[in-house]
Amino acid sequence: MRFIVCVKQVPESNDLKIDPNANRVLKKGVSTIINFFDQFVLEEASKIRKEGDEIIAISMGDSETKSTLMRCLALGADKAILLNDEKFLESDTFGTSNILAAALKKIGDYDIIFCGNSSLDTGSGQVGPEIAERLDLPQVTYTESIENVEIGKIKIKVQTDEGYSIIESELPLVIAGIPPSYYQPSIPPLPKIIAAQKKPFEVWNAEDIKGDKSKFGSAGSLIKIIKLYKPPKREQGIVITDEPKAAIEKLMELLNKDKVI
Amino acid sequence: MADNKDIWVFIEFKKNSIRGVSFEIIGKAKELAKKSNEKVCVVLLGSNVSKFCEDFSYHGIDRIYLCEDSILGEYLTETFSSILINLIKEYIPSILLFPATKLGRDLAPRIAAALETGLTADCIELDIQDGNLVQTRTVYGGNYLADIICPKNRPQMATVRPNVMERSEALEKNQPEIINVPIDIDPNQLKTKVTEKIETTVIDIKPIDEADVIVSGGRGIGSKENFKIIDELAGVLNAAVGASRAAVDAGWISKSCQVGQSGTVVCPNIYIACGISGTTQHLVGMKSSKKIIAINKDPNAPIFDVCDYGIVGDYKVIVPLLTEALKEKLSQD
Amino acid sequence: MIEFTEEQKLIKQSVSEFAQRKIAPIALEMEKNKEIPQDVIKGMAELGLLACTADPAYGGSGLNAVTAGVIAEELAKGDCTGSTCVFYLVQAAWGFLLNKYGTEEAKKEIFPKATAGDWFLGIATTESGGGTDVVGGKTNIKKDGDFFIVNGEKMYISGVREAATNGGGHITIAHQTPELGSRGMTVFYLPLTAEGITPTYIEDLGREGISCGGFSIDNVKIPKHYILGEENKGFYIIHEGYEYARALIAVICAAAGLKSLENGMNYAKERKVFGQPLAKFQEINFRLAEHYTKLEMLKRLGYEALRAIDLEQEGKGNRFETSKIVAMAKMFASDWACEAINDALQWQGAFGYSRECPDQAAWRAVRSFSLAEGTREVMKMIVARELLGKELISYK
Secondary structure (H helix, E strand, O other), rough: OOEEEEEEEEEEEEEEEEEEOOOEEEOOOOEEEEHHHHHHHHHHHHHOOOOOOOOEEEEEEOOOOOHHHHHHHHHOOOEEEEEEOHHHHOOOHHHHHHHHHHHHHOOOOOOOEEOOOOOOOOOOOOHHHHHHOOOOOOOOEEEEEEEEEEOOEEEEEHHHHHEEEEEEEEOOOEEEOOOOOOOOOOOOOOOHHHHHHOOOEEEOOHHHHHHOOOOOHHOOOEEEEEEEEOOOOOOOOOOOOOOHHHHHHHHHHHHHHOOOO | OOOOOOOOEEEEEEEOEEEHHHHHHHHHHHHHHHOOOOOOEEEEEEEOOOOHHHHHOOOOEEEEEEEEEEEHHOOOOOHHHHHHHHHHHHHHOOOEEOOHHHHHHHHHHHHHHHHHHOOOEEEEEEEOOOOOOEEEEEEEEOEEEEEEOOOOOOOEEEEOOOOOOOOOOOOOOOOEEEEEEOOOHHHHOEEEEEEEEEEEOOOOOHHHHHHOEEEHHOOOOOOOOHHHHHHHHHHHOOOOOEEHHHHHHOOOOOHHHEEOOOOEEOOHHHHHHEEOOOOHHHHHOOOOOOOEEEEEOOOOOOOOHHHEEEEEOOOHHHHHHHHHHHHHHHHHH | OOOOOOOHHHHHHHHHHHHHHHHHHHHHHHHHOOOOOOHHHHHHHEEEOOOOOHHHHHOOOOOHHHHHHHHHHHHHHOOOOOHHHHHHEEEEEEEHHHHHOOOOOHHHHHHHHHHHHEEEEEEOOOOOOOOHHHHHHEEEEEEEEEEEEEEEEEEEOOHHHHHHHOEEEEEEEEEHHHHHHHHHHHEEEOOHHHHHEEEEEEEEOOOOOEEEEEEEEEEEEEEEEEEOOOOOEEEHHHHHHHHHHHHHHHHHHHHHHHHHHHHHHHHHHHHHOOOOHHHOOOHHHHHHHHHHHHHHHHHHHHHHHHHHHHHHHOOOHHHHHHHHHOOOOHHHHHHHHHHHHHHHHHHHHHHHHHHOOOHHHHHHHHHHHHHHOOOOHHHHHHHHHHHHHHHHHHHH
């Protein structure tokens, strides 16, 4: 079977500076890491892989994104594909899912497409379902683990408001994963990092993936950020350090005064 | 684009009742409809949902799209999306609003992709300016707010965060038009099915994503038994009990209570954090709460940087005193 | 500044994640318990950090010196006590030497155990009568058929308990032909579990997670495959190991100092005095700028020194140039880092002086490095020798 894992690199810290002229954050020189949820699905894919299966990691971005894909190779992916083209810049989720779907069509043969349920920077969680729609595949989001997979069929455990559900689906499909609370991301060990340098790494541009270029990048974006700004600052809170009884009295007084309760 | 009109609200059901967030979105939809002079419509999908039409006749709703069939008893992306996509294509709304719940966040992007239109997730404010829906959401872990529009395409779609909008007030009864949508789905054609449901949440645990008040415990609570102290305070305030990831990982409380980036993002009116130091992941999940009260013995805990009121002290001493004080106060009111 | 390769960037990230997640939270505890927990050692082994300079054929990762430096830097940022840094650096540096000069048999015996974290591979040259001046040592080694017999003692040695109890040993130097002085010394591997070794222990001021001690060597018999390189050529061989360790120490000192500076800076930004943040006072922000600049210089020079070692291994370098740049890098490493940390402690007020402050542990750890693996004074002698030539210096 062939598993494709879509990954995104995100800023290591969300404490970013704004480009005041363009309603976007400045990302140049900001250190980046693999999106937490994406590493989780990659590790899930590695768990279910059997002899002869293949895992391909794919990401859209620039040369910085190469590090993220190299990490995927060190974490078990067999091959990486970087989608890099000026035409891809400033894509919204609509553009991103069009680009990814075009690349996936080029790969052609796949059984499961994995995505993180959302990303830790912008976090809209839309790319997975959008890819699924464009490729006319079933989708399962909020996936916590894969219970069983066989030819043409998969059993998935998903998080629900009440607890969990088990969903059965035909293959191929798109899975968007979210780690369980006990998940600890693996740290790639040195021998695997060294071995990763020798694994196949391809760079595809807009020509390579074909597809409708008017739907890529800023030209193809449907949504527009008209204002990006800091949320109103919380007023400095009042921290009480008195003895317990006095502290409670003070707190109740404040809650009364501010009509909180 | 000119033909698109009306604001639709997708109604989510849970355990055979209407999810509260639905009325919050209706409240906002009515406000927007007034501005743009449009109708508010609700879309009901389910197996036995016609009985709820009555509930919507007190909210000034103009039209109900009723999609009822036994096959819709269980949510599946493929059934819900195919029905909605056809319905939208037929009636071409201008705005389409979903709750930003697990279901809404699964369904809305699928529909947006099929309709080739923009979607904004997790909105906390909506407005209409120059004929566009201005959608406000937090990005970069709550460090920024973005106002977003979808200028070229229709319908304009958004998922709306529970608990941030005012609930629609019940009005005098009206008679919304009901459109019965014919359902034609061949169960044999479906690619997915739910084969099992495991409920880990006890029914009488209040869900945190819609709670008005949340009392949360963290690593500092120390044990499963000690969560009783939190429960008691929550009881007095009729609050939901939440937790930090550390407390969930320790097995003291169910995962469904986890507040934070990898749990649920909440914004209740009052959030009381007990024995929670305030990791970035936790703060992202609760810092848009309207009032935050923090109790922690470490004066340097980051939770004190975001709180409105803080008490430095041992929660084991402070919380029971607070419970008593509030009990007394509330009995007077 | 050296541009890191894709591979080095990933290694840096892995070690950083490990150090921040697994070491930083328990670092102070490690000193209290006076040991590095087994799961940390096993974690380091699983990541491939231990004796990482050994060839992959023996279980190592075959890393070059710059990459070894990347690991040292991240460990130093995560472990305020420096214990795991010492545990790591000794095995990286002396693993390099064993890999280069050791016999096939010795490498096959020692490296798989060391890289797995079962054995400790250390360095033991210091004696009570001679440290950086190795010729001043009294330990001797004599040929005995296919074996060698060693007698003497070693003192102020890191990892004695680790090697004596869990297995492993130390790279050691001894006089084989005493009348020839430095030209009659031999380097060899000495298992600390051998009969005739009696360890003793010393309480160190810092980096207490790793043991410090000495041992007497009483007629210890070792096989000839434990000899590194040629007999009587040990004096030259041992310096390559030293230099490797010294260059790593320069990077460790810079990283530890910068980490404390960051802690102090964060505190100074938050803490208000006389109505303004501490950081606003020029007394503090000038010092911060000076320390930061010095430590960045130190770090860059440290990496240059590591690169000089790599170039030499690739046949592109010069032995003496390497010695010089390594000595330059180590000369002020400990002093500058200590000064920076000392100020970071001062800014943090009473907390800075408490045992709960990670930076006091960092100060105690970094302080050792103006002594360990060659004193500050000897570094000056090396640089002077390279500048003036042997004729104009006061020692041989």
